[in-house]
Amino acid sequence: MSSPANPDKPQSGRVLKYVDALREAVAQEMRLDPSVFVFGLDVDDHKGIQGSTKGLVDEFGPDRVFTTPLSEDAMTGVAIGAAVAGMRPIHVHIRMDFLMLSMNQLVNIAAKSHYMYGGQVTVPMVVRGIIGKSWGQGAQHSQGLYSFFMHVPGLKVVAPSNAFDAKGCMIQAIRDNNPVIFVEHRLLYNTDAYVPEEVYTVPFGKARVLTKGNDITVVGISNMVQEALRAADLAREVGIHAEVIDPISLSPLDIDTIADSVARTGRLLVIDNDWVMCGAGSEIAASIAERLSGTQKIQIQRMGFAPTSCPPTPELEAAFYPNPRTIGEMMHKMVRPTDARWSPDEARTKLAYQLQFRGPF
Amino acid sequence: MSSPANPDKPQSGRVLKYVDALREAVAQEMRLDPSVFVFGLDVDDHKGIQGSTKGLVDEFGPDRVFTTPLSEDAMTGVAIGAAVAGMRPIHVHIRMDFLMLSMNQLVNIAAKSHYMYGGQVTVPMVVRGIIGKSWGQGAQHSQGLYSFFMHVPGLKVVAPSNAFDAKGCMIQAIRDNNPVIFVEHRLLYNTDAYVPEEVYTVPFGKARVLTKGNDITVVGISNMVQEALRAADLAREVGIHAEVIDPISLSPLDIDTIADSVARTGRLLVIDNDWVMCGAGSEIAASIAERLSGTQKIQIQRMGFAPTSCPPTPELEAAFYPNPRTIGEMMHKMVRPTDARWSPDEARTKLAYQLQFRGPF
Amino acid sequence: MPANVRRNQRIATVQTIGRLWRENVTQGHQLDLTGLARVYRMLRLIRRAEERVADIYPSDKIKSPVHLSIGQESAAVGVCDALNPEDIVSGTYRGHATYIAKGGDLNAMFAELYGKVTGCAKGKGGSMHLIDMAHNVLGTSAVVGTTIPMGLGVALAAKRRNQKKVVAVFFGDGATEEGVFYESLNFAALHKLPVIFVLENNGYAIHEPQVKRWATDRMCERVETYGIPTTLVADGDVLAIRDASVKYADRARRGDGPGFIEARIYRWREHVGPGLDFDQGYRSEKEFEPWAARDDVERIGRMLPSDIRAKLDREVEADVEAAVDFAETSAFPQLEELYHNVLAR
Amino acid sequence: MPANVRRNQRIATVQTIGRLWRENVTQGHQLDLTGLARVYRMLRLIRRAEERVADIYPSDKIKSPVHLSIGQESAAVGVCDALNPEDIVSGTYRGHATYIAKGGDLNAMFAELYGKVTGCAKGKGGSMHLIDMAHNVLGTSAVVGTTIPMGLGVALAAKRRNQKKVVAVFFGDGATEEGVFYESLNFAALHKLPVIFVLENNGYAIHEPQVKRWATDRMCERVETYGIPTTLVADGDVLAIRDASVKYADRARRGDGPGFIEARIYRWREHVGPGLDFDQGYRSEKEFEPWAARDDVERIGRMLPSDIRAKLDREVEADVEAAVDFAETSAFPQLEELYHNVLAR
Numbered sequence A, B: 001m002s003s004p005a006n007p008d009k010p011q012s013g014r015v016l017k018y019v020d021a022l023r024e025a026v027a028q029e030m031r032l033d034p035s036v037f038v039f040g041l042d043v044d045d046h047k048g049i050q051g052s053t054k055g056l057v058d059e060f061g062p063d064r065v066f067t068t069p070l071s072e073d074a075m076t077g078v079a080i081g082a083a084v085a086g087m088r089p090i091h092v093h094i095r096m097d098f099l100m101l102s103m104n105q106l107v108n109i110a111a112k113s114h115y116m117y118g119g120q121v122t123v124p125m126v127v128r129g130i131i132g133k134s135w136g137q138g139a140q141h142s143q144g145l146y147s148f149f150m151h152v153p154g155l156k157v158v159a160p161s162n163a164f165d166a167k168g169c170m171i172q173a174i175r176d177n178n179p180v181i182f183v184e185h186r187l188l189y190n191t192d193a194y195v196p197e198e199v200y201t202v203p204f205g206k207a208r209v210l211t212k213g214n215d216i217t218v219v220g221i222s223n224m225v226q227e228a229l230r231a232a233d234l235a236r237e238v239g240i241h242a243e244v245i246d247p248i249s250l251s252p253l254d255i256d257t258i259a260d261s262v263a264r265t266g267r268l269l270v271i272d273n274d275w276v277m278c279g280a281g282s283e284i285a286a287s288i289a290e291r292l293s294g295t296q297k298i299q300i301q302r303m304g305f306a307p308t309s310c311p312p313t314p315e316l317e318a319a320f321y322p323n324p325r326t327i328g329e330m331m332h333k334m335v336r337p338t339d340a341r342w343s344p345d346e347a348r349t350k351l352a353y354q355l356q357f358r359g360p361f
Numbered sequence C, D: 001m002p003a004n005v006r007r008n009q010r011i012a013t014v015q016t017i018g019r020l021w022r023e024n025v026t027q028g029h030q031l032d033l034t035g036l037a038r039v040y041r042m043l044r045l046i047r048r049a050e051e052r053v054a055d056i057y058p059s060d061k062i063k064s065p066v067h068l069s070i071g072q073e074s075a076a077v078g079v080c081d082a083l084n085p086e087d088i089v090s091g092t093y094r095g096h097a098t099y100i101a102k103g104g105d106l107n108a109m110f111a112e113l114y115g116k117v118t119g120c121a122k123g124k125g126g127s128m129h130l131i132d133m134a135h136n137v138l139g140t141s142a143v144v145g146t147t148i149p150m151g152l153g154v155a156l157a158a159k160r161r162n163q164k165k166v167v168a169v170f171f172g173d174g175a176t177e178e179g180v181f182y183e184s185l186n187f188a189a190l191h192k193l194p195v196i197f198v199l200e201n202n203g204y205a206i207h208e209p210q211v212k213r214w215a216t217d218r219m220c221e222r223v224e225t226y227g228i229p230t231t232l233v234a235d236g237d238v239l240a241i242r243d244a245s246v247k248y249a250d251r252a253r254r255g256d257g258p259g260f261i262e263a264r265i266y267r268w269r270e271h272v273g274p275g276l277d278f279d280q281g282y283r284s285e286k287e288f289e290p291w292a293a294r295d296d297v298e299r300i301g302r303m304l305p306s307d308i309r310a311k312l313d314r315e316v317e318a319d320v321e322a323a324v325d326f327a328e329t330s331a332f333p334q335l336e337e338l339y340h341n342v343l344a345r
């Protein structure tokens, strides 16, 4: 697979699933810092947010791990208040879509408090939101929407694409003194990677170059990093070498790393886990265009959700998302515009789903 | 001034203020269509949303013009329900910022109903939101936030920059069978233009080229159209000819008109009334880059709010916004990158505020 | 249906329709035999339709998260039986019962669950987004609480047009924790909207019991402070729910504003999906037993002469099988359907 | 203050402190003369500070929308006098009174209104975003209702840390229409948070009277259904408000959860800005008269020996003048301040 597998560098840590990496991060921080607590609908039930909070209530008790009424608006305010008072709440939402009920508190209060109160308070809170996908989740359980939070100064947004970053980013997010919107993709939960047992952080604002290549720069976001890597694998078979970059943190956004790559490849393809219009991909594309398009001819292309609501019926649902085939096709089209259209063969595309990037990082 | 004043074309209509054009549009449509109604906090008081709904209750009565409790979330749902039942509600918010309380209904229901209910219903509603500015409005009364709505398929977004378009877009919005987010800027309310007395519509998805020029394409949004025109006037004095474009409708967005212009000028400057990151300007910049940057070297630049919350203290507040001086400087820098920095002189910048674009259109 | 569930539904003595009918009348219920048969048929139709969904589910033909109302049918049936065809309902993602009870097209519902183009939302809604405007079933939503104010908007339109229509707005106990619920109560009462609020209180939001979410259970008392009359039906009795609905529908049509019904009912199956989940530890089978014992499908069924009941049962089976067939044999939408209906013309 | 307002404040007989003090004790108020003097001083300080703001406003030195509490001081003073310094308040954009009553720095408040760097928010908040964490005044917000749950979060933190602190959460009658208010009542009661909810019910939201916004005015009754004890102070009596606050603060500290006070008060000035607006037609001066007549600043002032009162008045004037001076002579923030404090380190 496309991993920069480096035999010289030992594969540190165990192989751990994304979901377990998240839970481990939270548990470790809760042990270290009594001000950390976890709340939100269903965090304490036997399913534990698809496993990511499972068992936490047993170790830390119901004062530190508790469900709430269905009151996203007020609960976000409670998180902000607790954070202002010096606690470090982790507020969990099983779908990003439900954050629409928290927008007033997040945009009008959380993002602005440090600034509009002249620095007198900080709001160290983490808001976890999961992007749903597949099995007919439908229009209201499948949205990305993280560009909303990128848009507003005062918020940080991260979207780790693998278990290693999930743990490191979560610890970083908990320790951060700002509100951090933590974007998780449901389909990543079962993916695994080498994850150190010890406590570590992944810094925000530093992108990771996952594969080296000189033909095209492909930026994937969240789960689309995985899809981009699969597409890159397929494209390599026809001699196209993609540099796949994972921004990890969307705000702050490491444009430098992407710009360095694009300056070399002359081509940028951004694969978003969200709609294209005014999305994270627009920001990346626009920033690169500002930096580079006056100095050289670069090709820029965005991909993301179809410009529709997400339909549940299987074939339409599949067509709603970018996938290794459509990404591979686009890479080929950008790199070899005059060649006949190329499409990875179906069987190989399916196989690609068995590939998975495990690090080391 | 920079108006494409065309002596051959008669200046039709009266000179009317933006605020009065809005009110006239609504009143005319209410006379024509009994299903149109206006509601929202304070629409029926003696101030009438800075005049824009003043007197409507007298003509149409409290069944068709009524205030509401402070319940933005539910009231948005009420608007959606009424629209589904075939009414044409106009839901008024005196600040865009308060729409954060309506996000769940707008994003999860209004935008998706036509699609996720398989076309069985339509949601013909208008949501009016005013962008506040000046006199220390501060962080929570000054936001643009319209890129949120551009991001979501199923919503339309318009931001007319002058009285003529305000009337025509309002009538179009009322007649549109989709939810339309109608973005108004408070500082535009007192600007006037030639506005026909009769009922007319301004189509969505068609940008307007306000000044012709070959040096640089400047896209302004909402009030920033006015600022861009002022800047263009100043820049013309040093021989820089800008093509100022007003997209009018942000979703659908007429990229063709902008792209045609940029293909000619080779330079795009977008001035947003909002933050830059993942904003409307990002969308425009990214779309142009996708279309053109692979074929020619174009320069792209975005301007918008400072990446901070809006501070009320006067000097910082002034620095928070793009203005004819900073826009003019940027135009010069882009067109003559190797020249010494140029800045319009202070007195002329101030004078520019007396200029105003009145059409004809 | 699993054996343990079915066992609990069987109540000892088989009683005659005569005696029950008298009791029923004594309790003030307005239903004649035809009415009872209608109510039974509907209860049974919902039960069987959902049991069929549960049967089919393991085949993966239904790729849509299903929230079954099995055991809770009485709320939808009690309310909808009191409504006129031109009245309107607004339900939730747990909406099969409301949809069917209001007369929603059963074929189109099954087709929607299958993701077929003949589905009520052309396969673009799924189980959580049922709709049938021809039968005045508003679209349901997967975001809790969202459809409450939408129902009010429809009621407002009806009122402004003097249409004497009533809108029954269904929601769960979890939904009452969302602020929008209180905003809606206030607005409906302020504008005397023709609304029947129907709280389907099954005591759980997913796996969380009410005691972890509600400070008190004085809901009806609270709603009364808005000037809204309320009725608590603590045992979910379909006939008592129907009575209250008749009363509030009349009141609403007179222009006197909304009424509120709290129907305490019980969810027999897991929150989402086809199975039972008493082995999961968050609730006990003991809690379930009394509800199983007073199952309204059985209870009302026993009020009918056995031949009538048998005939209705056969009809129901036929209806359900026809719907399944319809779904099975319908086509999936064409790919271009992805891009249709994003914007209305 | 305009003459017509002042006229109404003058009540006929000057009464002796002794008699009033006895009456006061009879009514169960716990205040000795020192306490009364403290309450008076605070009422007067708020009144005079805001009158000063109104005086200055036409000069355009204060470029910030001001929402004055003139006439409504008793709610903030009654509650805050019952609190300890380590207790906390959460106020609204009409927040000068809360800020001052809780001991917020007056100089920093005036400087904030002037947009000076010495302001409590360095000029980056303005009148609607006052804050003084050193005196446990949480930041106020221009979006109605937003600070209610924030207060709860602070109370949750205090409770988890066993700090025995109480958080008084202020909000207007308009704010109670926002769903977040009910979500907050439920959560505070459910978790027995140490909160005093203080409804400053002035009967208006901007120009809209309550009758156009509330279905009924049975607010206390409604709040009681959450298991929250309530007190209605229909005449806005500062001492009655103080009594209720003492009671609820004790209760909250004992761990028994929140209390609720509805203080009916009256806004004398326009919604935003320095002026009177009885000529605007949305409310009548008649409505205002009884409130002007029972003005608590005057009423409590009359309970004090005149020499004490005169001394307090002089102190207040000096405080206010010092604050104005401080604001006038302070610097505006440097331009680079625009970019500071966007993100915390």
Ligand SMILES: Cc1ncc(C[n+]2csc(CCOP(=O)(O)OP(=O)(O)O)c2C)c(N)n1
Pocket: A041, A070, A072, A098, A101, C094, C142, C143, C144, C145, C171, C172, C173, C174, C175, C176, C200, C202, C204, C205, C206, C271
């Ligand atoms: C706004 C929102 N928050 C959370 C969820 C996740 N969720 C789905 S169903 C549910 C429980 C709702 O409980 P209730 O209203 O009692 O309805 P029931 O499922 O019991 O019929 C929750 C929390 C959601 N869909 N929407």
Ligand SMILES: Cc1ncc(C[n+]2csc(CCOP(=O)(O)OP(=O)(O)O)c2C)c(N)n1
Pocket: B041, B070, B072, B098, B101, D094, D142, D143, D144, D145, D171, D172, D173, D174, D175, D176, D200, D202, D204, D205, D206, D271
């Ligand atoms: C969420 C929201 N909606 C609307 C407004 C506009 N607005 C500002 S103050 C106000 C009235 C609030 O009334 P109330 O809560 O009674 O407080 P009061 O001004 O009477 O003290 C309104 C509607 C706002 N600031 N925030």
Ligand SMILES: [Mg+2]
Pocket: C172, C173, C174, C200, C201, C202, C203, C204, C205, C206
């Ligand atoms: Mg429930």
Ligand SMILES: [Mg+2]
Pocket: D172, D173, D174, D200, D201, D202, D203, D204, D205, D206
């Ligand atoms: Mg008020």
